[in-house]
Amino acid sequence: MKEVSVVVGGKAGDGINSAGAMVAQLFNHMGYYVYMYTDYPSLIRGGHNFALVRGAEHQVGASNSRIDFLIALNQETLSVHVPDCPECTVVANGDLVKSPQGGQTVPVNDILKEESAPPITGNSALIGAFAKSAGIPWNIVEDVFRRHIPKADENTRVAHRAYDLVKTVNPVQILSERTHSLLSGNEAIGLGLVAGGLSHYVAYPMTPSSTLLHFLAGNAERLGITVIHPENEISVALMALGCASAGAKTAVGTSGGGFCLMTEGLSFAGMAEIPIVFVVSQRTGPSTGLPTYTGQSELQFVLHAGQGEFPRLIAAPADPGEGYLWAAAAMRLAWKFQIPAFVLTDKTLSEGVYSVDRERLVALPAAELLPWDGTGVYGRYQDTASGISPLAFPGRKDAVIKVNSYAHDEEGITTEEGTLVIRMAEKRRKKEAALKEELARYPCVNVVGSPDATTALLCWGSVRNACLEVATELGLRVIQPVVLSPFPEQQFARACEGVKKLIAVEENATGQLASLVRERGIVPDATILRYDGRPFTPEELVKKIQAEMSP
């Protein structure tokens, strides 16, 4: 396989993310599929940060420890990463790195002085030098700079100076002229929400969901949406429910800790049948945990959050393409069934950057909300065969629209009368049945890798990408439920047909998906778990899976 891996390292505040994104675009313009993982501690300045960019000839969504190039913005980068890759090609900032381990250095300050360029353009010198050391033709470098850097002239001049100063030592092959969209999971989910009709997004900052807030706020005007950042997550959930009660398609975003504060709003949405989409991006818990690292420990929390019983949709995409499609579907299904819907992601997917081939995304079915036809007396909770009540919003002529968190009758008036309470509980149960029926038309469970293999990896969310890479190498089946509630029993049973050994792979300490399928009578034979906040690497998974498979 043709592939290449680059680490860009430096201290927080050095612009590692943007430098990594430029390297990713260079490979993109050489025809590679790329994946970028960023690793950073929870602080603003100082501390070691790095971006790992991997390019490959097929879709990738995980990284290995192999490093071909090391772009060092400081000396620490070398001491941290060189022990793992003694053979890698080093390009370093000559002003800060005194012993470049046989690599080439760039006199960044001299270049900036000669070009009268501001310090912010310094990383462009490193990228220019890296491109030359990798033998990337100048026209590709220039094209990427012009497309992706504001004030491209200055940066391009700086990059060109460095490009001319160093030698090509480790040429990387050009694969094709085909480029893909490079999107983070949060960007794709944001675009998906808008595709699903989003008009209002409400959020309080919390890593790793904050970049979704930033992306939607930064693009609010061009996307025609309103973005609100209120006082806390309690207000976020309730404000969103207020927006939705006025007819605005609304989503909120947070991580585990913020979602704790939203659970009373979630339960209100369940009882009052208010459509809302929650984007929950997981990080390592419990409590504050590891704010900037990944995890999959909120599945059981999101499944059970909120007092009482009510239907909810939970979709856990594995990559930005699925994130885009399922965010749109979550919005449409929330409105069709008047329920809370979740897009459950994690730090790896939310902040990772991936190649996305928009043309190859297969649109999920459309789902329209049920409007009130204006006849008779309006009842917000009118009981119907499907349990779905026709929708009208305040401002509608001659309708009294009563939304209620108490047990209520069809008109939304509080009741404590037993038979009515039962009937309305059954109304909500009918919606769940109708939702299940609707979801039968959706690809709720992905089967990838070798679909006929008798050994299968069971996984969910971003872990699918490492699993698929390993399954391709070892000839295994991968079973990835995207929809986790209501659980797609039939599709899941079909996906498991012929499986003799089922190995659950999850980034939590207890095997939460394994528990969920066990409740449905399918017992995984083994679990491989990681919970140090770092995503699985394919090379580590291969060893662990082989150990499980050996007799």
Added chain:
Amino acid sequence: MTRNLVTATQNTWCPGCGNFAIQHILKDVLTGLEKDGKSLDDIVLVSGIGCHAKIADYLAINSVYAIHGRTLPVATGLKLANPNLTVICCAGDGDAYAEGLDHLIFAAKRNIDITMIIHNNRVYGLTTGQYTPTSPLGFKGKSTPAGTTEYPFNPLELMLASGATFIARGYTRKIPQLAQLIRQGIDHKGFAFVDVLQICASFFNMTDYYNQKIYDLAGHDPGDFAQACAKAREWDYSRDAPISLGLFYRKSFPTFGDRYPARDLTPAQKEQQIRDIFEESK
């Protein structure tokens, strides 16, 4: 079309409850608004949880019977999503001053165009008699049988400090004045706060005390912030003092919604923007 503003729902407030007065006043205010050309279809009442909140069941207008402490975020969402709506919140003192105090301060800070009516009976009624943030020092409730050991909030002072642009206090036994204050609050463009001294017939009946202490703010200039502060501090909701009623403070100021531009794109325009962002990321 004039509609019957009272639902057929059985009323379960205690005899003599101050909530009857507020319901009656709101009914009159709504009728007045309709007479002045406002469609009742464009009005939404948001209530919290507590005795006050049953008003959502009793008034036949659009309502969100929300959860304890959360009237204001819901109301803010409604108003932002549809600026054409007139949004009125009815909240209790436990609701607005305890469980949801953060939202109250932020609603005032934002100057969201909402009217907030606090049914301030200074006791939790529905949970059968515990102290609230406005109960006087030493209040003996079921959770504080030896008497509270903390001073109450002065909600008017709190609202003055938080940026509310309409601050008034009324009393459930001064019906014409209270009706006028609520109507003025609804007509005010911005965050209108009306603290209503309401007696709780079952757990904290202050009728005689209030009747003795209240007086009308006369000759007070509601545009004078310093004077409003002085008047608000006259009674601290605990010590014995004269209790003034009326409009303490009013100022004209841009609202939260004013600063949010309306954004209407067709689905096709949104689709095009999405397509463009995919392209730009190549």
